[in-house]
Each structure stands twice: as structure tokens, then as C-alpha cells.
Amino acid sequence: MRSARSCFITTGESDHVTASAENLYGADDLTHLEGLEAVRKRPGMYIGSTDSRGVNHLFTEIVDNSTDEGVAGHATKIVVTLHADGSVEVDDDGRGIPTGTHGKSGLSGVELVLTRLHAGGKFGGSGYKASGGLHGVGASAVNALSLRLDVTVKRDGKVHEMSFRRGVPGIFDGPGPRAKFTPKSGLRFVRKMKRGESTGTTIRYWHDARYFEKGAALDPEQVRMKLRNTAFLVPGVTYVLRTATDSTINEETFHYPNGLVDMVEFLAPAGDRPVCDTQLITGEGTYRENAADANGVMQSNVERRAEVEIALRWGTGYERTVECFTNTIRNIHGGTHRKGFERGLVRAVHDAISKTRGLLKPKEEPPILDDVCEGLTAVVHVRIPEPQFTSQTKDELSTAGITKVVQGLVEKHIKAWAEHRRTRAEVKTVLQKIVDASRVRLAQKQQKDAARRKTALEGAAMPPKLVDCRSTGVSRSELFLVEGDSALGSARLARVSEYQALLPLRGKILNVQKANLSEALKNAEIASIVQVLGAGTGRTFDISSMRYGRVILMADADVDGSHIRTLLITLFARYMRPVITEGRLYAAMPPLHKIVTKGRKPETHYTYTEREMEAKVAELERSGKQVVKPVPRFKGLGEMDADELWETTMNPATRSVRRITLDDVDAAEATLELLMGEKVEPRRKWLITSAERVNQAAIDI
Structure with a gap:
């Protein structure tokens, strides 16, 4: 009890007690565990x-x-x-x-x-x-x-x-x-x-x-x-x-004389009928690593030889069974040999699918690893000298060089199997199974997205000015933030109502760099944007709840349009930043000029700068074509008819858009504060020093 009390003494005496206790710690307090004592201790x-x-x-x-x-x-x-x-x-x-x-x-x-x-x-x-x-x-x-x-x-x-x-x-x-x-x-x-x-x-x-x-x-x-x-x-x-x-x-x-082939048959789930013969992949390869020689001296770039044996087959079921071994030791968590096996398998399957007609429809996404491994039973066994593991229990192989060795052998074998005349029928059956698995996965994802959007829609009434799309899927849907009601009219006629939604904005939104969140949400246009997206704001923003796959800022190609885009980008950067970091915010790039040629087969070209327009006109005239002059210039999105707006700004196949990115957070924060912040003097100084960079001839007066 005395020693316990001394811990609470607050006079100078306590300092003496502590110092004395520290002086008792010396070399004799160090412990050296000899022999097998370390094993019994830990x-x-x-x-x-x-x-x-x-x-x-x-x-x-x-x-x-x-x-x-x-x-x-x-x-x-x-x-x-x-x-x-x-x-x-x-x-x-x-x-x-x-x-x-x-x-x-x-x-x-x-x-x-x-x-x-x-x-x-x-x-x-x-x-x-x-x-x-x-x-x-x-x-x-x-x-x-x-x-x-x-x-x-x-x-x-x-x-x-x-x-x-x-x-x-x-x-x-x-x-x-x-x-x-x-x-x-x-x-x-x-x-x-x-x-x-x-x-x-x-x-x-x-x-x-x-x-x-x-x-x-x-x-x-x-x-x-x-x-x-x-x-x-x-x-x-x-x-x-x-x-x-x-x-x-x-x-x-x-005792199993057929080795891994027997093992695959044993591991396959009950009732899982094979859709192809069991493939046996064997081979050797070399890799390099740092290793110690017989004298214990570390040598760099030592060549190693690896023996690889893999057996695999696809079945009618859906379970994936992949077992990995190194020098007969089971690696429960896989490791670098499994990584090489999966990479080689996916690449070889993608190559085989691309060479087989009628499997994938145009613009269909290629299968991912989960699709390729559906119904797969495989055993990967490598024999290598001095393998490296993540722990003494050898649950995971960490020898880096083995990945490429295994990947190369798998790609080579699957490619030869896919191209062999006698195995084409069973290969096509396997590839069709993989493609079907991919389609089912995407359909399930769309159903989840639809349920998510449906919940958001039912949770709150949408602004009456929102022109929503019919699709309930998130991944394909697009929300256009449109400058003004005039542009909304053309956009409404031009859009694909299945997946393109429109939200018109009247005037310029509040500069949120100078306002807090409470003030920002009082702004009607900002409140509409937040409500329509349905993902919240600030720290509570949840991008997984966002109702649209992409947000596209559609403003005029003039000074006011640039200012509106800047204000919107500031809003997303400050209160909905994941939309930018996830690459889901875009700015539409409407053209400035429409160049039309005369003749029986007139051509139409759109350009985005004065210099580009002049160069295109000169090019057409050199080729013997007559250009309608003067070349008309669009003053805003509202001046475009529906066909022009669709072709240049809204058609995913022909439009030009810029993805808004955030590669350097500190630099972006500094730029936003400089251009949109409350302090006027730094902005004024920057404008003065940057004035000579402006091309006065290009200013829209």
C-alpha cells in the first residue's frame, strides 16, 4: 500500500521516488531467451x-x-x-x-x-x-x-x-x-x-x-x-x-495416381456436372529474386526455377473452389500464385470471347473475375526453392516472381485449348456460361440500383421543374443541370427520356465559397440540386445513394455560362466532393460555330473556338467545297434546335464533355479560395498579373 500511495504524492519528494525507480532499470533487466525457450514463451x-x-x-x-x-x-x-x-x-x-x-x-x-x-x-x-x-x-x-x-x-x-x-x-x-x-x-x-x-x-x-x-x-x-x-x-x-x-x-x-485431376473431381461440389474436360496445365518458368548463397551472402537478381501444376474445370453449378499449394503446403489465403492464375485466366478468357462471334453484344461489358470463376473448380500447385510466406504458418505465398510464371502458363494453355479444333464445342459452352454469368450479375446490379432510386423518389417529393427520366437504374442515368428555361425546351425535345433527366436552373446559384451550408441550402436552386440527387451534403453525403450515374453541367459557351459552371463546380467541390472524386461530374462543351457547305450533299461541322472555325473553313475551301457565309455563331444553348443540341451536347456517341477531376486537393482548395473566396485583394492582384495572358481578340464583346 505504501508504494501505491507514493504514486499520488504531489510534493518534490515524488520526483525523487520516480527518478530512483527509473535508475533501477539496467542491463540485468534485459531478457535473452535461449534455445527453445522462445517457443514456449510465445x-x-x-x-x-x-x-x-x-x-x-x-x-x-x-x-x-x-x-x-x-x-x-x-x-x-x-x-x-x-x-x-x-x-x-x-x-x-x-x-x-x-x-x-x-x-x-x-x-x-x-x-x-x-x-x-x-x-x-x-x-x-x-x-x-x-x-x-x-x-x-x-x-x-x-x-x-x-x-x-x-x-x-x-x-x-x-x-x-x-x-x-x-x-x-x-x-x-x-x-x-x-x-x-x-x-x-x-x-x-x-x-x-x-x-x-x-x-x-x-x-x-x-x-x-x-x-x-x-x-x-x-x-x-x-x-x-x-x-x-x-x-x-x-x-x-x-x-x-x-x-x-x-x-x-x-x-x-x-493414394491418387492421377494427382490433381483426381483432386479436382473430389473437390467439385456434389451434383455439379462438368461442362468441359478437366484441363491439366504443367510447365516450368524462371523468375528472379534476391537470395543468400551457400555462405550466407545476399546475392541480387538470382535466377529461380519454378514447377507449376494446375488442374481446372468448369461445372454447371455456381460455386467457386480454388485451392492453392506451395511445395505441398496448403495456402489457405492463396498468394502470388493464385494472383497469377486469376490474371492469366481472365486475360485468356477475354481473348477467347473476343475471337468468338455472337457471344458479346456491341457495347456489352466484358466478364470480370467473379463471372469467369463461376462454377470453376481448380487446384494450383507450385514447387519453388526457398518460397517466401507471410507467416510461419505459411497461409499465404508472397514470392513475387511466381505471379508472372503462373500467369504466362495459364494464358498459353487456355489459348491453345480455345483454338484447338477438337475442343471448340466445349470451349464455346464454357465461354457462354461465363457471359451468361456476367449478364446475370449486371441485371442484379441494375435491380439494386432501381430499388435504391425508387426509395429515394418515394422518400421526398421532387421539385416540379425536374424533368426526370423513366429508367430506375442508376449506372446509365444522367442528370443535366441546364442553364435557363430556353435551353430546357430544346433539351426536353432532344433528350432520351429513358435515361436522361433535366433540371433547369434560373440565374446563378449562391457562391458557396462565401457561405456556410445553412445559407447554401436556403438558396432555391441549390436546394433543388441536393434534393434531386438524394445523397445529402457535406459529411453526411453518401454517393451510394445518389440517384444518377452522372451529373452534366450544361451551360452556354459564353462568360455567363462559364461563371455558372464555376459556381456549380464550387458547390460540388465543397459540399458534394465524392461526385468529383468518383469521376461522376462532367461539363458539357457546346460548340460556338456551325459550318455548313453548299451543294447536293451538304456537310455540317461544329467548332469550339474561333481559330478552329477558321482552320476548318480553310480546309473545306481547299478541298473545293463552298462554305455558307457568314458562319453562324451560337449565342446560347437556347438558339440550338433539338437535333443540333442532341448531336453536339447530349448524344453519348458524338458529344464532347469534360470530366471534372480533383488530382491535387490542396491546389484545388487554394484555387477555389482565390477565385471564389471572400478576400478581394488576392483575386484583384491575380487578375492584374494575369491580364497579359488574355487574348483580347477572343473576348466575347
């Missing part, structure tokens, strides 16, 4: 978590080491036994862990790999070309978190054994983890191998519950799935799962 760092997933990961680390022997061609059978006492035993017929003495540490190879972090044969030596183990952490982490671990190694004509308790070598005087334990280092010779007896390694361990959450246990179904998946990936190895009870032993065998 197990989650090494096995991902301390719940049942962590217990399952212990098994994965051990069986992956045996699988690496199979991948290297030294093992043909791996037997996993789940004992009734909760222990797990993994036995393989590989080469066996080296039993000789390691020169640098003085330990046997067995004790080295099971008691030292970052020790093993997978750091670029001759032991493994490609393996799931990378850091030399897995087996030693399992040992550190086990009440007991027994290892038996058969190699070089001899059988050796060794036991550990939480990573410490020693001898148990009986079976099970509760037997008396005596620490003792060194590998024990048991006997000579019998004639015909295969080499290999057997590891049996009992995980220590004290390092895991209450109730954490090994999931037999996860073990079964792991062995089945690995059997698909390594066709040359047979996996056996034995589940022992007090009286019986149940045995399952997993």
Missing part, C-alpha cells in the same frame, strides 16, 4: 495460435517433413497413427534424419534439428530441391511444446532412438509422458537393421496442454483432410491414417 509466433488450430499445426509440421522426403523421391509410404492416449505418430520410409555428428555444434543430426531453431537441411543445401520447410523451426517447435517426443531413425544399417521432454533430451523409464524423466544428451543405438528393413524416421509426440487454451485438441477430420490433400499433390506416395482406440484400429489409405 508459442503463437511459431504455430499461429494456441487453440485447436495450433494443435493441428503441430501435426502439420511433422507430416510435412516426411512429405518432403516423398517429394524428393526417397519415400513411398507415410503412416500416421492417432493413438488412444492422445499422442500422434508419423512414420515414413525415407532416408532418415542424419545421425552423424554435426561438426560445428558437436550434436547428432537428430538432436540438432529437434532442439535448435533454424536448423535443418532446407536452407539451400543438397538435401532438398524444393520443400515445405524453410526456417528449420517446425520440428523443434513441436518438440518444445510436447510433454514427450520420441524419435526413431533407421539408416546406415542401424536403428537409433532419442527422447525429449519439452525440448530437453533425456531418458524416460517407461511408456507415456508421465514416466520418470532423466535429462541426458546424445543419440542411443538400439540395434542393427534387419535384412530388407526399410530406412526412415518415426516421430511420436504428446503435446503439452499447458501451452494451449483449455479444450484445444487435435481434429481427426483436419488430419484426414491434410493427408488426402497431400496424397493428391504427391501421387507417388501412399498415406495411411490409423486411428487407434482401446480395442480396435481403423485404417484409411489415400
Whole structure:
């Protein structure tokens, strides 16, 4: 209690107490975790978590080491036994862990790999070309978190054994983890191998519950799935799962000679009939990355070779199943190999669709990844030296160079498949399925947009001057903010009423750069704009609620029209900025001149500047055509008839519009404040200094 009270002393004495406490912190307060102590202190760092997933990961680390022997061609059978006492035993017929003495540490190879972090044969030596183990952490982490671990190694004509308790070598005087334990280092010779007896390694361990959450246990179904998946990936190895009870032993065998083709058939959803044969993509490729050489010196731009194997097929269903593996390790979150697979698949499908007549209608959007993968079942497996993962649990591959390798192989294969004469029929069936999926997705999106607009319309009465469109879809709809009632008359006749809406504005709106939001909403024209858009203002503005896909400012091509556009842009920039940042605000560009030629087949040309008009007239006259003179000049949108307004300003196929963008927020804010703000002097100074930039001949007087 005294120490607690001292924390609240407010006299000078408290400063002395604090300073004294700080002086007690010295080198002796620093902790250095040696050996496997770090694993026991922070197990989650090494096995991902301390719940049942962590217990399952212990098994994965051990069986992956045996699988690496199979991948290297030294093992043909791996037997996993789940004992009734909760222990797990993994036995393989590989080469066996080296039993000789390691020169640098003085330990046997067995004790080295099971008691030292970052020790093993997978750091670029001759032991493994490609393996799931990378850091030399897995087996030693399992040992550190086990009440007991027994290892038996058969190699070089001899059988050796060794036991550990939480990573410490020693001898148990009986079976099970509760037997008396005596620490003792060194590998024990048991006997000579019998004639015909295969080499290999057997590891049996009992995980220590004290390092895991209450109730954490090994999931037999996860073990079964792991062995089945690995059997698909390594066709040359047979996996056996034995589940022992007090009286019986149940045995399952997993062996799939067709590899990934069998895996695709197994993973495909029940009842999902294939619409094409399973495609098997195999190949090799090279990529470059920075890597350490045998001496530990980092080398740049080292060439690596990757082996890729992919199986895929489309079915009649809608589910997507894509499993990714690296060196037989399942990558739950995919990674760079999945990214390459998806990119290559989409690009190849787009290319095949573009070359197949009658699939896509003109102006139809091409399918996206979700459409391409609808009904797809695929397995992506890469074998690469020293892969990089985002974590020790290897859930996601991060080796950057593998993306292009996988992408290139997928594109090449799908292209050849699509162009082969014998497979054209099934390819067209697949492509039609993908296009249909795209159309369904777009139709569903339009329905959602329609419901959103309908809700907004029902929520408030629209201004009576709004000339709305009939379509309830947001994506295609356009709202024209039209300067004046005269232009509204022509625009009403010119528009496509299905998706083009008109809102006339009388006069100039309030300059919102000089007013707050409350003052701005009192302005009738601004209130109408906000109400019609239906997305709110300021911080509450929600662009997903906006009733139109685009907003187009349609003002005259004169000084007043420019001022109106500027005031409207200021309004959107200050109180509805997402409309600009999302690229949904445009300014119409009505022409200034209409050039008409004489003759039986008169031509009409529109120009937007005096210089452009003069150049066009000269060009036409040089070609021997007569131009009607004087060339008429439009004074405003209201002077155009409906056909002229449609062709030049409202027809999406022929009109000219400018998208309003906001690339530099600070510069835009400064410009708006300079031109539209309350301070007159900076604006006056800018006008004076910029006066010489004005072309007086171009001023509309």
C-alpha cells in the first residue's frame, strides 16, 4: 500500500521516488531467451495460435517433413497413427534424419534439428530441391511444446532412438509422458537393421496442454483432410491414417495416381456436372529474386526455377473452389500464385470471347473475375526453392516472381485449348456460361440500383421543374443541370427520356465559397440540386445513394455560362466532393460555330473556338467545297434546335464533355479560395498579373 500511495504524492519528494525507480532499470533487466525457450514463451509466433488450430499445426509440421522426403523421391509410404492416449505418430520410409555428428555444434543430426531453431537441411543445401520447410523451426517447435517426443531413425544399417521432454533430451523409464524423466544428451543405438528393413524416421509426440487454451485438441477430420490433400499433390506416395482406440484400429489409405485431376473431381461440389474436360496445365518458368548463397551472402537478381501444376474445370453449378499449394503446403489465403492464375485466366478468357462471334453484344461489358470463376473448380500447385510466406504458418505465398510464371502458363494453355479444333464445342459452352454469368450479375446490379432510386423518389417529393427520366437504374442515368428555361425546351425535345433527366436552373446559384451550408441550402436552386440527387451534403453525403450515374453541367459557351459552371463546380467541390472524386461530374462543351457547305450533299461541322472555325473553313475551301457565309455563331444553348443540341451536347456517341477531376486537393482548395473566396485583394492582384495572358481578340464583346 505504501508504494501505491507514493504514486499520488504531489510534493518534490515524488520526483525523487520516480527518478530512483527509473535508475533501477539496467542491463540485468534485459531478457535473452535461449534455445527453445522462445517457443514456449510465445508459442503463437511459431504455430499461429494456441487453440485447436495450433494443435493441428503441430501435426502439420511433422507430416510435412516426411512429405518432403516423398517429394524428393526417397519415400513411398507415410503412416500416421492417432493413438488412444492422445499422442500422434508419423512414420515414413525415407532416408532418415542424419545421425552423424554435426561438426560445428558437436550434436547428432537428430538432436540438432529437434532442439535448435533454424536448423535443418532446407536452407539451400543438397538435401532438398524444393520443400515445405524453410526456417528449420517446425520440428523443434513441436518438440518444445510436447510433454514427450520420441524419435526413431533407421539408416546406415542401424536403428537409433532419442527422447525429449519439452525440448530437453533425456531418458524416460517407461511408456507415456508421465514416466520418470532423466535429462541426458546424445543419440542411443538400439540395434542393427534387419535384412530388407526399410530406412526412415518415426516421430511420436504428446503435446503439452499447458501451452494451449483449455479444450484445444487435435481434429481427426483436419488430419484426414491434410493427408488426402497431400496424397493428391504427391501421387507417388501412399498415406495411411490409423486411428487407434482401446480395442480396435481403423485404417484409411489415400493414394491418387492421377494427382490433381483426381483432386479436382473430389473437390467439385456434389451434383455439379462438368461442362468441359478437366484441363491439366504443367510447365516450368524462371523468375528472379534476391537470395543468400551457400555462405550466407545476399546475392541480387538470382535466377529461380519454378514447377507449376494446375488442374481446372468448369461445372454447371455456381460455386467457386480454388485451392492453392506451395511445395505441398496448403495456402489457405492463396498468394502470388493464385494472383497469377486469376490474371492469366481472365486475360485468356477475354481473348477467347473476343475471337468468338455472337457471344458479346456491341457495347456489352466484358466478364470480370467473379463471372469467369463461376462454377470453376481448380487446384494450383507450385514447387519453388526457398518460397517466401507471410507467416510461419505459411497461409499465404508472397514470392513475387511466381505471379508472372503462373500467369504466362495459364494464358498459353487456355489459348491453345480455345483454338484447338477438337475442343471448340466445349470451349464455346464454357465461354457462354461465363457471359451468361456476367449478364446475370449486371441485371442484379441494375435491380439494386432501381430499388435504391425508387426509395429515394418515394422518400421526398421532387421539385416540379425536374424533368426526370423513366429508367430506375442508376449506372446509365444522367442528370443535366441546364442553364435557363430556353435551353430546357430544346433539351426536353432532344433528350432520351429513358435515361436522361433535366433540371433547369434560373440565374446563378449562391457562391458557396462565401457561405456556410445553412445559407447554401436556403438558396432555391441549390436546394433543388441536393434534393434531386438524394445523397445529402457535406459529411453526411453518401454517393451510394445518389440517384444518377452522372451529373452534366450544361451551360452556354459564353462568360455567363462559364461563371455558372464555376459556381456549380464550387458547390460540388465543397459540399458534394465524392461526385468529383468518383469521376461522376462532367461539363458539357457546346460548340460556338456551325459550318455548313453548299451543294447536293451538304456537310455540317461544329467548332469550339474561333481559330478552329477558321482552320476548318480553310480546309473545306481547299478541298473545293463552298462554305455558307457568314458562319453562324451560337449565342446560347437556347438558339440550338433539338437535333443540333442532341448531336453536339447530349448524344453519348458524338458529344464532347469534360470530366471534372480533383488530382491535387490542396491546389484545388487554394484555387477555389482565390477565385471564389471572400478576400478581394488576392483575386484583384491575380487578375492584374494575369491580364497579359488574355487574348483580347477572343473576348466575347
